[in-house]
Amino acid sequence: MQDKNILFEELMDKYISGSITDGEKISLFALIEESDLYRKQYHEMVKLYALLHIPAFESRKETGYVHLKERLHLTTLGISRRRWFVYARNIAAVLLLMVTVSVGSIFTYNELDKSGDQLYNETTVPLGSQTKVLLPDGSTVVLNSGSVLKYPLSYGKKERNVYLVGEGYFEVAKDKEKAFQVYAGDMTVKVTGTEFNLRYYLEDQSTEVSLIDGGVDVFANNKYVRLKPDEKAIYNRNTGDLYSETADSYKSALWTTGRLSFVNASFLDILKDIERKYNIKIHVDSQKVTNEYFSGSIDLNMSLQEVFNFIDVDKKYRFEQSGGVITLRDK
Template identity: 75%
Template structure:
């Protein structure tokens, strides 16, 4: 049993470091799936690791992770059970510091699919925040406010599948042997290695994929488009239409840098983004909102009142707060 505990710990170290081989990853997944103890320990390690990949305090992230790894160093003669006690004790102070800046919650759970029980990691991003995730293959995903990303524990074994609700910016590690796919509702984005942004909030009429580098294939049911850099695919949920058009694709990812960018976007759609980013409820009581369109960008360091002043330069609207709800009315 002790040998198996040591094997599990070594494999987890490789997994967290991103140096694990396909063969060893298969062994690790087998151990996790067959042991409730290993499953719980895996869950805790993933959560702790994810805490160190939050965009806030990005400049301190690497040093904190290095310090954490140094503090977790113990001799190889100790059993996993004993090491786990020391592990939990040593990271307690770090967690107390990091949890205050963590912008996403990470869980591991089981879901039944066609192949039987499958373990998933899921990250949920609260309104008003965003979170960065490092996937096991070295790919990264930045999730926008109100988004959810999940991926199976078997990620990278044969394929690299992730499931997105909301908006995500992806930098995919190249691997022609293992296709990377984003499943966003009815829409699927298929790549081998590239940089792109996917926006697919269920409450929005349309979903979009903007390609920054590389190439992607976007499909919805039996419809398909192939994108080149500075092109985006648009899927209209109302009509079922899927098409592509030229765009300045870098603007689609400006939200990752603290800005919201709009190109001929209705005021109603902009207000939805403001709701998500500032975690507020906005009630529209004006017929003009649907008919007005804007192009430009908003600095998210501005206060909510400054944002409204910036957009409503002609002073057409009143923004009234009552019971925690902002009402948009005509003047």
């Protein structure tokens, strides 16, 4: 048992630092599945792992990890069960501090499904933030504001399945033996290795997939489309229709660079994106807005007032703020 403890701690050390190999990942997840204790330990460590991949910490994740180990007096030698609880408690305290001071914080935790048989990692991105998640197979997902991504602890063993609500930009590691599948409500996107942007916010009427590189298969409501680069699939959740069209797909992922791009988008849909990005509530008291459509892009580094000035170039509207609510009215 002592040998297994040492092996688990060494593998977790490599997992956190990002130096773990594919073979070592398999050994690590085998240990986690066979022991409730290892699951609990992983539950705490994965929080640290997720935070170290937040963009705000990306450039200093290695030094931050070393400093944290030194602060907690950790070595790669065995940690007794009693010492583990002190270790986990200290990590929780450090994580709380990091979440408090980080604008781009995310929340990651494990949960059992309703049957109690499957354990998931889940990442939730607060409004006004975005973050990057590194999956065990090397695939990456950049999550937009107000998004939730989860995947089973067994990810990569037999299947590579993830579940998304919100928006994510995916760079999928190639593995022809194990297809990568994203479940977004009634839509399923299946790939082997590619880059694409998937948008599935519950308040929107449609789910959209824009393909940047490679190929994807899209399934929804017993319908199917195959996408090529610079095509996007649109699933209308009200009518059940699924169709594809040509698009400048790179624009769909501009939000990852701090820009909001839109092509013939309704003013109301643009306001929804602004709500998420700036973590505000916009109340619309206007008849004109419903007939307004725009094409262009917005620099999200601008202030909220600058964004409104940019959109309302003809000065048709008034933006009145009261607390955390902005009301849009006709002039």
